Amino acid sequence: MENLSALFNPASVAIIGASGKPGKIGNIILKNVISSGYGGQIIPINPREKEIEGYPAYASVTEVPGSVEVAVIAVPAAGVLPVVEECGRAGVKHLVVISAGFKETGAEGLEREKELVATARKSGMRVVGPNSVGIMDTHTPLNASFAAGFPGRGEITFISQSGAMLVAILDWSLITGLGFSKFISLGNKSDLNEADFIAAVADDPTTKVILCYIEDVADGLRFLEVSSQVCRKKPIVVLKSGTSQAGAQAASSHTGALAGIDLAYEVAFRQAGVIRVPTMAELFDLAVAFAQQPVPKGDRLAIVTNSGGPGIVATDSAERQGLTIARFNKATLEALRAELPREANIYNPVDVLGDARADRYRFALEKVLADESVDSAVVLVCPTATAEPGETAKAIVEVARRFPDKPLFGVYMGGEILKEGVDILSAAGIPCYTFPETAISAMRGLAQYARLKNSPLPAPRPVFEGVDRERVANIFRAVKEDNRLVLLGSEGAAVVEAYGIPVSPTRLATRAEEAVAVAEEIGYPVVLKVASPKIIHKTDIGGVRMGLDTPGEVMAGFWAVMSNVQRSLPEVIPHGIDVQRMAPKGTEVIIGMSRDVHFGPLIAFGLGGIYVNLLEDVSFRLAHGLSRMEIEKMIMETKAFTLLRGYRGQKPADIAALVDIVARVAQLVIDFPEITEMDINPVFAYVSGAQALDVKITIS
Amino acid sequence: MENLSALFNPASVAIIGASGKPGKIGNIILKNVISSGYGGQIIPINPREKEIEGYPAYASVTEVPGSVEVAVIAVPAAGVLPVVEECGRAGVKHLVVISAGFKETGAEGLEREKELVATARKSGMRVVGPNSVGIMDTHTPLNASFAAGFPGRGEITFISQSGAMLVAILDWSLITGLGFSKFISLGNKSDLNEADFIAAVADDPTTKVILCYIEDVADGLRFLEVSSQVCRKKPIVVLKSGTSQAGAQAASSHTGALAGIDLAYEVAFRQAGVIRVPTMAELFDLAVAFAQQPVPKGDRLAIVTNSGGPGIVATDSAERQGLTIARFNKATLEALRAELPREANIYNPVDVLGDARADRYRFALEKVLADESVDSAVVLVCPTATAEPGETAKAIVEVARRFPDKPLFGVYMGGEILKEGVDILSAAGIPCYTFPETAISAMRGLAQYARLKNSPLPAPRPVFEGVDRERVANIFRAVKEDNRLVLLGSEGAAVVEAYGIPVSPTRLATRAEEAVAVAEEIGYPVVLKVASPKIIHKTDIGGVRMGLDTPGEVMAGFWAVMSNVQRSLPEVIPHGIDVQRMAPKGTEVIIGMSRDVHFGPLIAFGLGGIYVNLLEDVSFRLAHGLSRMEIEKMIMETKAFTLLRGYRGQKPADIAALVDIVARVAQLVIDFPEITEMDINPVFAYVSGAQALDVKITIS
Incomplete structure (x- = not known):
């Protein structure tokens, strides 16, 4: 994967269009670079100034005596191309183009953008933007952007296609104290896109979790390839907007991007090992969880509470989110039974009762975390009369340290009374929430990633010889x-x-x-x-x-x-x-293909026959990278599978034969991009073999 | 509906078990009553004291010279019954039983609880609890509970089956500043239950919205009856826990309540006009929305934003939640086009662009709210360089005042920079969120309630004469x-x-x-x-x-x-x-019945034949109150309906005949509670008429 370390940690940064006038964008950027504590060489470029903000200024990047590794360009659109040429001549490595007035303004702007990239690439330069807010790295440190503020140091990298979103999150991070490693504003993605940056931080020791806000992907297949590799090293959490019809319309009018269908994204994200979240709140809840807590071994959750109601709410939520309520082993139950009051519930969720003090929490939490059938825990504290929020928090922190492989969240349900405890947990890096559902939802994200991380690398798509x-x-x-x-x-x-x-x-x-x-x-x-x-x-x-x-x-x-x-x-x-x-009657299935603008052929499998539209029993996969095992899973996701494996005493159908047909269809539609649509309905599946009956193909 | 006004606004309150010792529950309650500012007579009852906290104490409630309207009982379980008898003799109107040690402890406790209720009812007293935290009314004001703290005055009534949940929310309300009208801790619901309190606050002018946290309902049919009336006066928002298998188990072990199946609750809540929320966060987000904003006419939402990305996120969320993205009329579009910059998006979501100041927001918001095709609005503000968070907030407040019938939420995406604006909106009663999805979710609740409130009262269940x-x-x-x-x-x-x-x-x-x-x-x-x-x-x-x-x-x-x-x-x-x-072949449907412990017979309708289990195409309704129109809706919810109305050129089936059969099945299973299960599979539906083929009935 490409090394972009010079972009985030350059020896020198030139600000082209730097200005001494407060409020001017060229002044804001320069001041941001300076105030971020950047230790490299800072070079303002301005043809009319000798010195700006105490730094010697140059008329052109070509006149700078030493080398320039990164040039931040903030001149009007019309002036960008000549500047890029100069940067090429001066041996600049990377460009961050802040200037707007490119693809987002229409056909003319798109042309200008293409020229920009072509010019840059001719000299081997990579381009962030144009129309970017800039980039930040808190570890370098470097704030090469015009955003107000610089986040605290942390291990979250945030890649955003929306500049406003990035600025908003930055501002929000300042009051919540959430730390970041890198902020990357993608802008128009003329050259470097989300896949490049995901690849770039794959081995970055300061990045534990990669967050993306995107409205489209620039290169679907590359995104798939990069993400499915990187996701085994660190979690990639994505909020993809423009999922609704109205949202996609708004997205198109906003960025001029062709949105593609959400179904294709949904399928692609799953195949890419990406964790997709539906809301901004969940994007950042998960970011905190990944940044602060370990990845669990599995999805078996223990809940410890001092009151029944909230314990039930947490349990409901866990089950709804697909977590497993851990079943404690015998030793754990016996220990809990021996020490906890008789009225306490020793089964999961463990209810230590309303009169529990810190020591009882410590005891119960330690016992359940020590249980090998528990992968993670959530501790609920309600403000009962005898609750010791602070002491309990200290106990939780202490126990958590002894189980560094098991993630742990706190839920302190209340306000003023509990504040001391919340602060202690937060300071110790144990995320603490007001309501149980948020904690459960974050834990689900961790468990989902655990499955992903441990899943085998997908087998390659089978390739058939001898096709004509x-x-x-x-x-x-x-x-x-x-x-x-x-x-x-x-x-x-x-x-x-x-x-x-x-x-x-x-x-x-x-x-x-x-x-x-x-x-x-x-x-x-x-x-x-x-x-x-x-x-x-x-x-x-x-x-x-x-x-x-x-x-x-x-x-x-x-x-x-x-x-x-x-x-x-x-x-x-x-x-x-x-x-x-005429073929003998078999179990009727349908195998179809439609083509997505970003991800190429999308294969469908489902129940065939006349009810196919009525029942909508169809599963989908991208043809690219579609292994035999994925095809099997695809078949197993449908209700048709219930028929195929032998419904009501019938003999099972030849699933392998169906897998083979799907794989051959995938190869066909990849080999021939001119096939725009294809449907085999029905395919008859037999006890041995399968056979296509009616084949519809549309080409372009 | 029963008048419980004396419970919330009594002329006098006796605290039985009052104590002068700090930390004792009888002391906490007495002090709470005093410190809440209660204006009626406060009467400590304690056989060993002459005066407590400055109030003359009596040995027994029977010795109090004047009348006692409410007695709060906080003596050990064993002493409760004699005290209740004395209250009866003394003419007490209502009891709030704090004491624990009843149903929740097992069979013996259950017996004691039954005696308690019988004794109270003999003297015409109604009972809150036992095992209750107490009740509060901020308008009386009266804090007759042992919870620490007293909420701010507001128009939300919170009814909770979990005492801990109530205490937690109370504590939380103190830092968020959320005001309440009444807090009611149901305890064991030995007598007064959720339905009683919903009925009691139906016409309470200080209650605008009713929140319930429940783990079961005490009387399903009464809950249905009460809620379906009250929901047309004010919204009832319910968080029902114990929905999952593990959660229901935990709920049973917690309260000893038989949980019933969640499906029955889901169906019952819909029939009862209750708004069910899945999380605590949504419960309180909706509470704030209902308390502060008007109910919209419909679900057509306008979005005004100063940046594309968040606008798209909001639009996605709105569509996902079933809101309609309003289509502005021509005059609105022309006005926006004339005044907003050329690059602005004048279609919904309206993008006033990153350089928008307060005046541009004011203009756009006013235009869209004045549009009769807009029912509600959400305004997004991102911290751009030129954003005027405070001035914009003032503009929003100003415009909102001119459209008092259209609910409006703010989304201020950021932190410190925007704080001034958030404070201005909050002070003006315009809920303001950090992320768009929360605002959209709350707006959906308002729109959902608008539909409910305006829907006609359900027709009665048809009753057939001449059945044998x-x-x-x-x-x-x-x-x-x-x-x-x-x-x-x-x-x-x-x-x-x-x-x-x-x-x-x-x-x-x-x-x-x-x-x-x-x-x-x-x-x-x-x-x-x-x-x-x-x-x-x-x-x-x-x-x-x-x-x-x-x-x-x-x-x-x-x-x-x-x-x-x-x-x-x-x-x-x-x-x-x-x-x-042998019957001629028709379209095969299934009509079934299972019986829920709380809500009685649950009728199922769906696609019949051998694929019934495979396809799980079934809709449900409670037999009680099942009108012909509801049966029609029930049929229309299924995929079977696609077949019945004439699939692929076939003639439509006789839906009226199916409605008749379902209605007769409902009457049968209501008339005969000994029918525990029933299935007619298949029923053949014909172009004219329908016919049952195979009838399975199990009785008890």
């Missing part, structure tokens, strides 16, 4: 020459057949005699289906004849279908009639 | 005499027939000749099904023969079924064979 690309390319060429984009059934069948997918033999016949000849060749019984991309519901107009057993039936069927079509849709001239060998 | 209760009672008697709890198919058919539900004729035959006679009577073709409550999957063992057209086939079928059963299950002696007339 040439044949598929020829079919597509012929279809285009026929001025069509939709393939006939016989063409679709030939395409999947070329990729080794078993399909019931299907040939186009333009005359009745030809239909009989085809039937004789492929074998009876056959089905006849009118072949026309213009006819969607073939059955409804009498365009299908099933179970024809003899040449005579085929002959009669041919004429019947043709005259039905003629009667119902006189304006349509069919290409002919598809003759298909 | 006697016949059903006789069948049940016969089944019990046969030492069974599960009805045979023929018996089930007879039961529903007695309630006017069309059912395919079904008779039990014990001999082959009898089966033929039945077939001759009911008409061919017929189905034979082995009749035995011990055989679940009849088809699997060859216990069913379909489509029998002649006496010979029936005869042969009878022997075949009997010998199949004999072979597969030699230990089972069937009651005989059910002979049923």
Whole structure:
């Protein structure tokens, strides 16, 4: 992965467009660099000044005697390109372009932005922005931005596509005391994007957790590749906005980005090992949790409380969030029973009762954390008459130190009375919340990451040899020459057949005699289906004849279908009639593909047949990186699987055969980007084998 | 509804068990009553003191010269009963029993609790508790509890089944400044329960919103009745815990309450017009929203922001929560276009841009609030360089005053820089949040309540005359005499027939000749099904023969079924064979019933046939109060409805006939509480009419 360490920890920073006038953006940036305590060389660039804020100024970056590692550019848009050229000549390593007036303003701006990147890359420079608020690193330290304020030092790196969001969070961090490692304002992502920065901090010792706010991804497949590697080193938590229709519209008008569909993001994030959160509050709750607490071994949670109600609320929440309420082992239960009052609940959630003082909390918490069937704990403290909030907090801190591998959160339900305890916990790096649900939700994030981190690296997508690309390319060429984009059934069948997918033999016949000849060749019984991309519901107009057993039936069927079509849709001239060998009935499933603008082909699997739209029983995966195991999981997520594995005493279907078909479809749609849509409905799954029946393909 | 005003605003309060010793509960309560500023007569009761905390003390409540309206009892459990008797003699109106040691301790305690209530009710006294923290009313003012602290005055009434929860919220309210009207600690709910208090504050002018934390309901049907009335006057917001399996277990062990299933609560809350929230945070966010802001006319939201990203986040959240992003009318758009900068987004979410000062916010907010297609607004402020947080807040307050019917929330995303603005909004009663999602979630609660408040009162449950209760009672008697709890198919058919539900004729035959006679009577073709409550999957063992057209086939079928059963299950002696007339195939639905411990019969409707378990396409309603319109809605919620209304060109089914069957099932299971479970699967729905096929009934 690319090394961007010079960007965050440069030996020298030039501020191009630096100014001495307070309030000017070039002044704010310069002062921010200075006041952040940056220890490298600070070089204001301004053609009209000799010195700014006590630093010698230069007319151009090319006149600076030493080398410049990072140039922050804050000149008007029209002046950016010449400056970038100068930076190239001066050997600058990286650019942070604050200037606005690029892609976000329309076509002309987009052109200017492309030139900017091309110029920079010619000299080997990487670009942050344009239209960026800048970057910060609290460990260097360096504040190369125009944001007001510099966060406290911490281990959270925040990558934001929205400058306002970054500034807001910065301001908010100052009152909450939340520490950060890096703030990165992506701006227009003309060159460096979220994937580059995720890669850049993968091995950064000052980053424990990576937060992203994004409205789109710049390069879907690279994001997938980078994230699925990095997520095994540190958690990546993402808030992706523009998920709703109205939100996506607002996002497009805001950044000019093409949003893509949320379903594709949802699927991609899962495949990328990213933890997606739905709200800003959860983004930062999780950030704190990851920054301050260890990753648990698993999802078995212990709850210790001094009152029943809140304990139940926490338990509900844990179960709703998919955590496991730990079952203590016998020794733990016996120890709790021996020491706690008779009325105490020794099962999880442990209720140490309203009269519990610090020592009882210490005892119970230690016992449950020592239990090997417990991975994590949440301690609830209500302001009862005898509660000792401060002493209890000290006890919690003490016990927590002895179990450094088990994450622990406090929930202090109340205000003034409990404040001392909250402060003690916070100071010791134990996150403390007012309500149980927030703690549980954060714990769920940790447990989710534990699963991710420990999951095996995904196997590669299987690649099938011996597929006949040439044949598929020829079919597509012929279809285009026929001025069509939709393939006939016989063409679709030939395409999947070329990729080794078993399909019931299907040939186009333009005359009745030809239909009989085809039937004789492929074998009876056959089905006849009118072949026309213009006819969607073939059955409804009498365009299908099933179970024809003899040449005579085929002959009669041919004429019947043709005259039905003629009667119902006189304006349509069919290409002919598809003759298909009738397949024995199997369990009907559907395998489909649609194409996302960012992530490419999205494969769908689900229950087939006439109820497919009614039941919407479909699971999705990206074709890229789709391993056999993922296909199996994909199948298992559907209700169709309940049928496939043998419903009500039926024999199980051949899942492996279905996995094979899905994998071959994935290869086909990756090999041929011109396939815009594809549906095999139904595929019949048998006790042994599976077979495609009806193949619909649309190309571009 | 019962008047409990003397409980919250009594002329005199006796504290039985009052003490002069600091730290003693009887001292804490007395001091709380005094320090709350209570203006009525304060009477300490203590046999060993003449004066406590400056008030003359009496040995017994019977010795008090004047009348005592409320007695707070804080003596040990064993001493409570005599004290209650004395209160009865002394003409006390209401008791607040703080003492613990009742139901929550087991069988003996439960007995004591029952005696307590019986004794009190004999003298016309109502009881809060026992095991209650007490009650508070900030408007009286009166703090008749042992909780530390007294909340600020406000218009929120909080009813809590958990004392600790109440104390925690009280403590929390003191730092957040949230005001309350009443705090009610329900304790064991031996007499007065949540429904009583909801009814009691229905017309209380100091209560604008009713909050409940409950772990169960004491009387499901009364809760339904009371809430569905009160919810049209003021919002009832409920956090019901014990929703998860582990949570319900914890709740049972905590309060000894039988939790009931969460599904029944979910359905009941919807029917009761209650707003259910999943978390404590949402409970109090909604409380603030209802207390401070008006109820909107509808769910059309306007968003005004000074930055794109947060605007998109808010928009996503609004759409996810089911709010409508308002579409401004032409005049609004023209006005915004004319005054806002060219780069501003004038469509919703309105982006007034990062350089917006207060005047631009004022202008935009006024325009969108004046638009009649806008019901509510959220204003987002990010800490940009030119933001004027304070001035903007003043502008928001000013504009808000001119639109008193449209709720408005602020979102100030940041910390220190924005504080002035947050304070100004809060002081003006405009709730202000750090992140957009919280504001949106609260707004959704307001919109949800708007729908509720304006919805028509539910129609009554239809009551069918001419049902044959006697016949059903006789069948049940016969089944019990046969030492069974599960009805045979023929018996089930007879039961529903007695309630006017069309059912395919079904008779039990014990001999082959009898089966033929039945077939001759009911008409061919017929189905034979082995009749035995011990055989679940009849088809699997060859216990069913379909489509029998002649006496010979029936005869042969009878022997075949009997010998199949004999072979597969030699230990089972069937009651005989059910002979049923074969019904023409219709759309298969299921109508079922299970019984909840709190809310009685729960009716299920869904897709029938063999996929019923696979697809879980079922909607639920309580039988009590189930109107025809609700049954229609219930049907429309299912995917089965897509089939019923005519799927893929089929004719629609007779929905009215299904509504009728559901209504008759509701009446049957209300009339006969001994029916513990019931399933009609399938019911065949036809283009005209519907018919029950297979009726399973279990009685107790």
